[in-house]
Each structure stands twice: as C-alpha cells, then as structure tokens.
Amino acid sequence: MARRQITGFSNPTVKYLRSLREKKHRKAAGKVLAEGLRLLTDARESGKVPEVLVMAEGRDPHPLLAELEAAVDAAGGEIIETSDDILAKITGKSNPQAVAGVFAEWDSSLAALDRSDAQIWLVAQALRDPGNLGTMLRTGDAVGAGGLILIDDCADLFSVEAVRASMGAVFTQQVAMARWEEFLPWLRAGEGQLVAASLRDAVPYRGAPYTAPCFILVGNESQGLPEDYEMACDLRVTMPMRGRADSLNAAVAGAVLAYEVLASLEG
Amino acid sequence: MARRQITGFSNPTVKYLRSLREKKHRKAAGKVLAEGLRLLTDARESGKVPEVLVMAEGRDPHPLLAELEAAVDAAGGEIIETSDDILAKITGKSNPQAVAGVFAEWDSSLAALDRSDAQIWLVAQALRDPGNLGTMLRTGDAVGAGGLILIDDCADLFSVEAVRASMGAVFTQQVAMARWEEFLPWLRAGEGQLVAASLRDAVPYRGAPYTAPCFILVGNESQGLPEDYEMACDLRVTMPMRGRADSLNAAVAGAVLAYEVLASLEG
Numbered sequence: 266m267a268r269r270q271i272t273g274f275s276n277p278t279v280k281y282l283r284s285l286r287e288k289k290h291r292k293a294a295g296k297v298l299a300e301g302l303r304l305l306t307d308a309r310e311s312g313k314v315p316e317v318l319v320m321a322e323g324r325d326p327h328p329l330l331a332e333l334e335a336a337v338d339a340a341g342g343e344i345i346e347t348s349d350d351i352l353a354k355i356t357g358k359s360n361p362q363a364v365a366g367v368f369a370e371w372d373s374s375l376a377a378l379d380r381s382d383a384q385i386w387l388v389a390q391a392l393r394d395p396g397n398l399g400t401m402l403r404t405g406d407a408v409g410a411g412g413l414i415l416i417d418d419c420a421d422l423f424s425v426e427a428v429r430a431s432m433g434a435v436f437t438q439q440v441a442m443a444r445w446e447e448f449l450p451w452l453r454a455g456e457g458q459l460v461a462a463s464l465r466d467a468v469p470y471r472g473a474p475y476t477a478p479c480f481i482l483v484g485n486e487s488q489g490l491p492e493d494y495e496m497a498c499d500l501r502v503t504m505p506m507r508g509r510a511d512s513l514n515a516a517v518a519g520a521v522l523a524y525e526v527l528a529s530l531e532g
Numbered sequence: 533m534a535r536r537q538i539t540g541f542s543n544p545t546v547k548y549l550r551s552l553r554e555k556k557h558r559k560a561a562g563k564v565l566a567e568g569l570r571l572l573t574d575a576r577e578s579g580k581v582p583e584v585l586v587m588a589e590g591r592d593p594h595p596l597l598a599e600l601e602a603a604v605d606a607a608g609g610e611i612i613e614t615s616d617d618i619l620a621k622i623t624g625k626s627n628p629q630a631v632a633g634v635f636a637e638w639d640s641s642l643a644a645l646d647r648s649d650a651q652i653w654l655v656a657q658a659l660r661d662p663g664n665l666g667t668m669l670r671t672g673d674a675v676g677a678g679g680l681i682l683i684d685d686c687a688d689l690f691s692v693e694a695v696r697a698s699m700g701a702v703f704t705q706q707v708a709m710a711r712w713e714e715f716l717p718w719l720r721a722g723e724g725q726l727v728a729a730s731l732r733d734a735v736p737y738r739g740a741p742y743t744a745p746c747f748i749l750v751g752n753e754s755q756g757l758p759e760d761y762e763m764a765c766d767l768r769v770t771m772p773m774r775g776r777a778d779s780l781n782a783a784v785a786g787a788v789l790a791y792e793v794l795a796s797l798e799g
Contacts, residue, residue, distance in 0.1 A: 307776065310776075311776075396663065400781045400784060403777060403780065403781055403784075404780060404781070404784055405775075406774075406775030406776060406777050407771070407772070407773050407774060407775055407777060407779075407780055408772065408774055408775075409772075409774030409775060430781070432777055432779075433776065433777065434775065434776075434777065437775065437776055471795055504674070504791065505674070505675065505676075505791075505794060506674050507673075507674065507675055507676030507794075508672075508673030508674055508675075508676060508701070508704065509574065509577075509578075509673060509700065509701075509704055510670060510673050510674060510699055510700065510701065512674075512699075513670065513671060513674055513787070514667045514670055514671070514697070514783070514787075516781070516784060517667060517670075517671055517783060517784055517787040520780070520781075520784040520787060520788055521787055521788055521791045524771065524772075524788045527772060527774075528738055
C-alpha cells in the first residue's frame with residue numbers, strides 16, 4: 266500500500282501535478298487529471314483507476330472514497346494525502362474538490378474503435394473549446410453513441426476542462442483522434458453513413474434517411490466544416506434557422522442532430 | 533464628434549473599461565461590454581449602438597467599422613482610440629479584437645416582455661455558467677424564440693462571456709430576470725404552457741402535446757429544477773438517456789427540447 270503525505274508547497278510532486286493542467290505538460294506526460302469524487306467514481310465504475318490519488322487530509326469519510334482508495338491500492342497505485350492549501354494549489358481553485366486522480370492516458374487510435382459497438386458516433390472537426398468536446402461526450406453517452414472521434418486540430422480532450430464537462434463520459438465513451446486523411450479511408454473501409462449539418466445541397470434534418478452506423482460530423486466553432494469535408498458526406502441536412510444567425514453552438518448542433526438520428530433509427 | 537486618444541495604461545477610462553469585466557462593477561455601472569466587430573455590428577443592426585467605442589489605433593479600414601463609427605457619432609457617443617497594448621489590458625486578452633463597445637444595460641423586467649411576439653420562450657433557472665446562458669440565447673434566435681427569462685440566481689447574462697457565447701443574440705432576443713415567485717403569477721396571468729424536462733410523471737418529449745406560447749424551463753447545471761418548480765409545469769417530458777448519466781448539459785437539453793417544440797408547433 267503506497268501512501269505518503271506531502272506537506273510542502275515546493276514538493277516536486279505538487280509541481281508535477283499542477284503542471285498536468287497545461288496541455289503541453291499533460292501531453293508530454295501522457296496523463297489525464299480528473300477532479301472530484303463523482304468523476305473518479307465514474308472512472309472506477311468504467312474500469313479506469315487512477316495511478317495516483319490525491320486527497321485532502323481530514324476529509325470526511327465517504328463510502329465511495331473508501332472504494333476508490335481500495336481500487337487504487339489493489340491496482341498498485343499511489344495515494345497522496347496533503348493539505349487543503351496544497352490541493353488548492355494543484356487544482357488552481359480556492360475551493361478545491363477534496364480528491365483528484367491522475368490516470369495514464371489511454372489508447373485513442375482510430376484502429377482501436379469498434380464501429381459495430383453502436384449506431385451513432387460523433388465526429389468533431391477542429392473544435393477549439395474543450396467544454397464543447399466534453400459536452401459532446403456527455404451527449405454521446407446520453408444518446409447511446411459509441412464515442413467521439415476528433416478530426417484535425419481539436420482542443421485537448423483529456424484536459425481538465427473537457428474531462429469535467431464530459432461528466433464522466435470521457436471514461437465511458439470511446440475516443441479517437443485522427444487527421445481527416447486517415448479518418449475518411451478508415452470510415453470507407455467499413456459500413457458507415459457520414460452526416461453533417463450543412464447549407465449546401467442539404468435536406469431537412471427531420472425525417473432525413475439516416476442509417477446506422479451514423480457518424481455525425483460537427484465542424485469548427487467559427488469556420489464550420491471545410492467545403493470538401495461537407496461534400497464527402499453521404500448526407501447533408503439543414504436545421505431550421507429562424508433568426509439572424511446561420512449556425513448553432515457546435516455542441517448544440519451535434520446534440521440536436523444526434524437526438525434526431527436516435528429517434529429515426531429507433532423509429 | 534467626440535473622439536479622443538488614450539495613451540496611458542493608468543488612464544481612469546482604461547481602468548473603468550477593464551472593471552466592466554467584473555460582474556460587481558459591471559452591474560453597478562449598468563453597462564454591457566461587447567467585443568469584436570461582428571458582435572458590435574449585430575448590435576447596431578438590432579438598433580443598439582454603444583455609448584463608447586474603443587478601437588485600436590492603426591487598425592485596417594473596414595466598411596462595417598466605418599458604419600459603426602458613424603452610428604456612434606450619430607447617437608452622440610464617444611470614440612476612443614488606443615494602442616493594441618492598452619486594448620489588450622482592457623480586454624484581458626493577449627490578442628484582443630480590434631474593437632470593443634460599452635452599452636447602457638437595457639430593460640430586463642418581466643413587464644417589458646411581450647409573450648405574443650413568439651411561439652417559443654426559453655426560461656433558465658439558476659444557471660451558473662454564463663456560456664450556457666449565451667448559448668441558450670443563440671439557440672433561441674435559431675428557433676425563432678422570443679427571448680430568454682432568467683429565474684432566480686443565474687450567472688450574469690450581460691457578462692462578456694455570455695454576450696460572446698450568444699453570438700449577438702443578446703442584442704436581438706428579449707431578456708428578462710425575475711424570481712420564481714414573480715415569474716409564475718406573470719405566466720399564469722396570460723396564455724402560456726410551461727414545459728420542463730423531468731423524470732417525474734413525464735411523457736416522452738417526442739410527440740408531446742406542446743402548445744404556443746411554449747415556455748421551456750431548464751434548471752441549474754448540477755441540481756436541476758426544484759421539485760415544486762417541476763410540479764408547477766403544465767407538461768413534463770423525458771428525453772432518452774441511453775448511457776450512464778441521467779442528464780444533459782443544460783443548454784443542450786434546452787436546445788433539443790426547443791427544436792422538438794418548433795417541429796411540433798410548425799408540424
């Protein structure tokens with residue numbers, strides 16, 4: 266049982282944990298930082314146990330925390346106890362959640378995806394807002410999607426912000442990252458309908474001929490999808506735009522479409 | 533034509549403008565700060581002209597900027613030119629958009645709302661994320677809603693974050709703020725169906741008997757709606773939840789429901 270206490274702000278482990286909030290350091294370390302008992306419990310129930318668990322000293326006992334500690338011990342992980350102040354420094358919040366965990370980043374290659382797992386998949390192209398990525402994961406969980414595929418340069422799916430916005434779905438949904446040039450041949454090597462919201466040569470999104478597995482493609486927050494990406498889709502659909510704007514928030518557009526596809530496929 | 537240049541970081545106007553990013557100061561001043569030519573043009577086209585326009589010196593000429601300057605001049609407003617550095621200090625961004633505007637906050641009383649204006653209204657209860665509020669405004673614009681009503685203690689709808697996330701809809705959608713105790717009597721004093729996503733005594737959201745004007749109520753991000761608020765609704769609907777979680781992001785839930793109501797009312 267690996268347990269230790271950290272009492273100094275300048276402890277290298279404190280610096281290391283704090284550095285995981287920055288994309289560069291997080292990626293280089295190949296780790297994922299998640300905060301809060303609920304999120305860490307979601308992870309555990311999904312079979313993902315942190316390598317390192319950091320807890321505030323003197324926290325209230327909680328059965329879920331006890332289960333988490335047991336799981337970390339059983340997996341040979343490390344448990345660190347520290348003060349509220351140091352935990353606040355690690356999490357960058359004045360009112361830190363009393364527990365944080367560090368996970369080894371998991372496989373996010375396209376080759377590891379099993380498209381037969383689900384009828385719906387979400388695909389995000391160059392999304393820059395980690396909150397939008399997390400929200401798409403959460404929506405994917407809700408519609409029973411298989412997972413989220415990130416195309417081109419997206420925000421960091423394993424950032425603290427995205428993990429938090431996913432409400433645990435980052436641990437349950439499959440995730441993959443690929444360039445468009447890799448994704449399209451992969452998609453075409455098997456069954457799959459690629460669908461995008463579009464204004465080009467599109468049909469109304471309600472009652473459109475969706476087929477499973479349906480891959481719902483959502484484009485960058487400000488640019489939308491490149492035209493050639495849209496034209497590579499099997500189906501382009503439009504959503505009503507009754508106001509001045511011609512687009513929705515990316516995560517919202519994906520969700521409205523995903524619920525329509527779900528209703529259509531379960532019809 | 534009121535124009536002046538500001539060259540010093542410690543200029544009181546710079547401090548004042550910068551203070552408007554904080555809720556406390558923004559509210560006390562009764563002003564709304566918005567950044568970016570597109571957003572300010574949306575405002576102008578909706579009849580809202582900034583009292584103060586702040587621009588970077590040496591910016592490229594742009595016909596929309598020229599129109600904006602003319603509108604501010606015509607309305608007796610002030611135009612301030614300053615350096616990129618000072619603009620960055622005001623906006624708190626290293627790469628500031630070249631223009632920002634300060635508006636007088638407008639009327640957000642329930643009494644000013646005209647429910648006959650639209651078939652759909654969005655209602656947010658205790659939403660704490662300004663991005664969610666902005667996203668709901670943007671969705672409201674898209675579905676042709678009349679506006680957004682904030683119930684109880686919500687995030688600041690006129691914050692820079694909410695204004696930005698609204699993509700200009702904060703200028704076109706009607707907005708009102710009220711306590712639940714004010715809102716419910718106001719609602720019941722006229723026509724209106726109050727609808728919430730709920731797990732209590734609810735019917736499937738697809739094909740539910742929506743009627744106009746339909747008020748779609750979305751609850752707090754972590755607590756959801758209080759039970760008595762849900763029970764005061766005319767219609768409670770459920771959305772499929774196929775995964776581990778039992779809820780969607782608040783702005784996403786509102787959007788999926790709003791698009792369903794739109795399809796139903798137009799059906």
